[in-house]
Amino acid sequence: MSGWIASGWLRRWLAPRWQHPDPEIRRQAAFKLAPGKPTDQRALERLAGDRDAGVRQAALSRLTDPRPLLAWLDTDSNTPELRRRLGELLCGRDGDLPLTERLPLVADLDDAELLETLAFEGDNQQLRLAALARLDDESRLIRQACDNGIAGVRRAAAERVTSEAGLTRLAREAKRDKQVARRARKALAARRADAAQARQAQAERERLLHALEQQAQAPWEPLYAGRLRHLQREWESLQAPSTPAQESRYQEACLRCRKTLSDHEAHHQAHRAASQRQADADQTRQELVEALEESLTALQCSELITAQDIDSLRSQKHLLASRWQALSDQHAPDATLRQRYDQVLAGYDAISQAWEGLQPRAEALEQALATRDAAALARALDDCDWPERLPPTPLLKRARAALTQAEETQAGQRPSVAWLDEELDELQQLLERGAFKGASRLHQSLRQHLDGVSGEAYAASLARFRRLAAKLAELRDWRGFVAGPKRDQLCQAIEALADDTQLGDRELDHQHRRLIKEWKELGSAAATRELAERFRGASDRIHARLGPWKAARQAERQRNLEAREALCEQLEALLAHPDPAADPDALREIRDRAREQWLQHSPVPREQAERVGRRFGRIRHELQGLIDHRAQEIASAKRELIESARRLLGDGAPIDRRTAEAKRLQQRWRALGRAPKGEEQMLWREFRGLCDQLFAHREAERDDRARRSQARLETMQALIDRLDAWQPQTSDDAATLDQAIAEAEALAPLPSGRRSEGMRRRWSGIVRARRERLLRLAVSEEVARWQALRPLLEAHLTADAEALGSGSPTEVPDPGPMEGDMHRAHERRNAARRHPATPQDVEEQLIRLRVHLALLAGEPVGQQDEPLRLAIQVERLNEGLGRELSRAEEIHGLLRELLATGPVPAALWEREVQELDSLLARLLHLPPP
Structure with missing residues (x-):
């Protein structure tokens, strides 16, 4: 270590x-x-x-x-x-x-x-x-x-x-x-x-934005585009930059304005296109009607009516009917043009019926011409019943001329040279065309008229007749030379057809008809009994074979005819009693289905086909007229709905009521059905545009209402925060609280929601707390004012003691400025010493005042004072029926009575003063009731 x-x-x-x-x-x-x-x-x-x-x-x-x-x-x-x-x-x-x-x-x-x-x-x-x-x-x-x-x-x-x-x-x-x-x-x-300039520029931008947004909500009018360009130029001329929110609002408003302009332009273009289509359709219909009128006029002004003329007229009529129907499905014609169309169809039907009536009697006329039977010819002409205003057919012209000639012959008159020249011209034309049969009949008729005719006046006609007769003989020889092999070929073909068992009945009938037609076209050229019998025998076998098929086909045609007639009867019954509220779409469906059923029930017997066809055409025309009439009625009703929507747009009623009415108009629009095809889209675009503007106004008003509600919420929140941060210092600050409450009431009602409910609860709590503080301040101020009057009270107590001791009352001088009721209480105290009450009354008054203060302070009282407390409580209830006094007002009244009560013995005051002071101190800390 x-x-x-x-x-x-x-x-x-x-x-x-x-x-x-x-x-x-x-x-x-x-x-x-x-x-x-x-x-x-x-x-x-x-x-x-x-x-x-x-x-x-x-x-x-x-x-x-x-x-x-x-x-x-x-x-x-x-x-x-x-x-x-x-x-x-x-x-x-x-x-x-x-x-x-x-x-x-x-x-x-x-x-x-x-x-x-x-x-x-x-x-x-x-x-x-x-x-x-x-x-x-x-x-x-x-x-x-x-x-x-x-x-x-x-x-x-x-x-x-x-x-x-x-x-x-x-x-x-x-x-x-x-x-x-x-x-x-x-x-x-x-x-x-x-900053001021920027604020001014922003205010100017806000003004322009407000104008642009109003412009975006406004309907189109002639100055709409010019006003939009003016606002855009003003916006672009501002130097201060715009905020992203302002730029977004500007672009949105411009887009809505351009949409209004484009919608109007589209509506205008659609209206113009529809008008142009209507005008084109009317022009086309007028041209078709005029063309058929010109054809009818030209036909009536011509010298003869031939089968080619009738076929051409029929084709033109079919073209007119199909084009008229197609155009009428798109645009309804006006009444004048429809009347012209009906007139021209009536003229065509008259010519067609005359022609159809002539065809069954043509053979009788030709036979009468061939036999030179004047009586039969006259009867045949009478049966034809050919209209006088129509030019004759070539056959009718020859028949009439032959009848005239026969009548002249019977009267001993010789045929005129002019008539002979006309007949010879006709014979020459027939020979040039190769019409051997007609030329033979005319040649035979002329030969009968020229028998026994002589003289220099007829020499040229006779010579010409002989030359034409020679040409007829050459044509007969040539036909015989060509027709011999052809007849033999036709006999072989029809025999082979009769022996062919593989062909179907329809194809067999088609081939049989073709061979018969070719045989008849040969006429009498190279005709022999043997070939005729061969051809007829094969044809009879084919007829026998086709008998059941033809019977079935005839029965089918009869059924189709009956079905077509039944269809016509149903449509006629519909047209006879039309529903005034019929839906054009339902009528169009009936028209289309009737057309499909008509085509399904085909073919029909040839002799009835034309008649029932004209009947169905007339019915279709009337049905289309009914459809057009109902569509025009619907178009008129929809125009009224458009006017109603336009009135709603300019009405000053609440927007919710106007949009609800717009929805009812939309329901009525859908229930009405469709207007004419081209007009329906145009009307719908206009009606939808007006409704869209109404709903856009509703959305804008809702947004504005939401902004106002949000602004009210923010204002209310600021008011709550301001009142929450404010604490009254004196009772006089109650005016500030009342002003805040008035501001809150001006913001009511707040929009519903959790935030609003929370704000209401917080506001109620803050107001209640501030009222409680004001009431405490009022009580404190009353107690403080009473403390300021304690020297005056002590002077009165001293004067009371002197008055009670010596019996000579003294006046306490006026201490200076004080409230009016307190000054009167001071005077009452001086007067009480001059006319003193009994000590028992003074004691009872002091005890009553003490018990009343104890009741206000919520302090208990002695058992002996309990009846007095109950009596005071009942008096308070009775007095509060009119206007309930505040605690400060009650304390003020009690202190005023305490000052006025006297003369008070010193011993009594010493006994009560401590409890009175403790009750007043207690009141300073009590919350208001």
């Missing part, structure tokens, strides 16, 4: 003095170390981190290079000796480091406290400015601007103070440099002017 002690002592004795345990010895050793030696330098560096402040200061004072000290400062910034030594070295107060080396070190320095020291104490203005440039704290800059000893540094620091609070402080504290104070005041004024 002793060896260890000796060893420790030896180590301490041999160790360097800078490592000695005694701080004083280490401090002295630090002064003896030479910084130029590496070992001493390391020792000084270790001592610079010593735990003793004196040692640290001594070691740092020996170090003259600030670079390692700056490195230590980054790791240990809480050493005041290190920061102080760095200040000495960098400021130039110690050491021999030149300014050129110190400036880069200061430029890299981040310690604000050291930089502030350098800015204040640097030995050079450039060094101070370099340190000042590294300072960012405005409070330090203000100290430099106010207290720095160099004017350039003060002004450089003042230039970097930019906040309003900093400029205000600088203008107030810069007593040393008037230029700095003047510059601060000037900068502060400029900043405030800029």
Whole structure:
């Protein structure tokens, strides 16, 4: 153990003095170390981190290079000796480091406290400015601007103070440099002017935003686009930048305005397109009707009506009907054009019926012409019943001419040369066309008329007749030469067809009809009995084979005819009693399904096809008219709904009521059905646009209501916080509480919610607490005023004692200004000594006052005073029926009566005064009732 002690002592004795345990010895050793030696330098560096402040200061004072000290400062910034030594070295107060080396070190320095020291104490203005440039704290800059000893540094620091609070402080504290104070005041004024200008610009932007948002909610009118451009130009002309929220509101309002403009433009374009389509449809219908009218007029003005004319007229009519129906499905025609259409269809039907009535009688006319039977010809012409206003067909013309000629022949007249020339021209045309059968019949008729005719007047006609007869003979020979092999070929083909059992009935019938048609086209050319019998026999076999199929097809056609007629009857019954509230969509569905059923029930017997077809066409036309009529009624009803929606848009009623009415209008719109096709979309866009504007107004009003509610909540919250921070000091502060309550009532009702409920509870608690404090203050003030009247009371007690002792009452003089009722109580006390009451009455009055005070203070009373307490309580209840008095008012009244009660014996007062004082002290600490 002793060896260890000796060893420790030896180590301490041999160790360097800078490592000695005694701080004083280490401090002295630090002064003896030479910084130029590496070992001493390391020792000084270790001592610079010593735990003793004196040692640290001594070691740092020996170090003259600030670079390692700056490195230590980054790791240990809480050493005041290190920061102080760095200040000495960098400021130039110690050491021999030149300014050129110190400036880069200061430029890299981040310690604000050291930089502030350098800015204040640097030995050079450039060094101070370099340190000042590294300072960012405005409070330090203000100290430099106010207290720095160099004017350039003060002004450089003042230039970097930019906040309003900093400029205000600088203008107030810069007593040393008037230029700095003047510059601060000037900068502060400029900043405030800029702030005022910015506020004005923001207010202008808010005004423009409000105008733009109102414009976005407004309906379109002719000046809408111009007003929008004007507001946009005003917005762009403002110099102050807008906030992100303002820019977002601006872009949103512009988008809504552009949507209104685009919706109106789309509506206008749709309306214009619909009008153009309507005009195009009317123009097309008018052109079709005019074309058919011109065809009918041209047909009536022509000399003859041929089958080609009828076919052309029929094709034109079918085209008109299909195009009319297609256009009517899109746009309803006007009444005038529909009347023209009905008239032209009636004209066509008259010509078509006349033509159809002529076809079954054409064979009788030809036979009568061939036999030159005038009576049969006259009967056939009468049966045709051809309208007088229509030009005749070629057959009717020949029949009429033949009848006229026959009548002239019977009258002994010879045929006229002109008539013969017309007939010969007809014969020549037939021969040129190769119409052998017609040419043969006309040739036979002319030969009968020319029998026995002679003379120079008929010489040319007879010669021409002979030349045409020769051409007819050549045509007959040629037909015979060509028709012989053709007839043989047709016989072979029909026999092969009759023996073919693979063909279906439909194909067999088609081939059979084709062969019969080709056989008939050959006429009488190369006709032999053998070939005719062969062809007829094969045809009969085919007829026998097709008999069941034809019977089934005829039955099917009859069923289809019956179905079509039943369909027509159903539609006619519908048209005879139309539902005035029928839905056009349902009628359109009936029309389309009727068309599908009509096409399904096909074919029908040929002789009834035209008749039932005209009947169905007329029904379809009437049904389309009914659809158009109902669609127009719906369009009119929807226009009324649009006007109602437009009136709602401009109405001043509450927006919720108007939007509810708009929803009812939408329900009525859906219940009405569809207007005409092109008009429905146009009407719907207009109606939807008006409803969208209404709902946009509702949303805007809801947002505005929510903002107002939020503003009321924030105002109420501020009022609650203000009242919560306020404490009344006197009872007169009740006016402040009443004003706050009035402000809260003006903000009512608050929007429903948990926050509002919490605010109400907090407000009620704060108001209750403030009322309680005001009541306590009122009671305290009453007690304090009573304490101020104690000298007066003591004077009255002294006067009472003198009056009761000597019997000569004395007057207590007026003590000075006091409340009116207290002054009257003072006078009553003086009067009571002049006319004293009995001691029992005075005692009872004092006891009553004491019991009343005990009741107010909530203190118990003696058993003997309990009846009096109950009586007083009943009196209080009865008096409170009109207006309940506050505790302060009751105390004031009791103290007033206490002052007025007298004369009071000294012994009685000594007995009661202590309890009265204790009751008053108790009242000071009681909460209000």
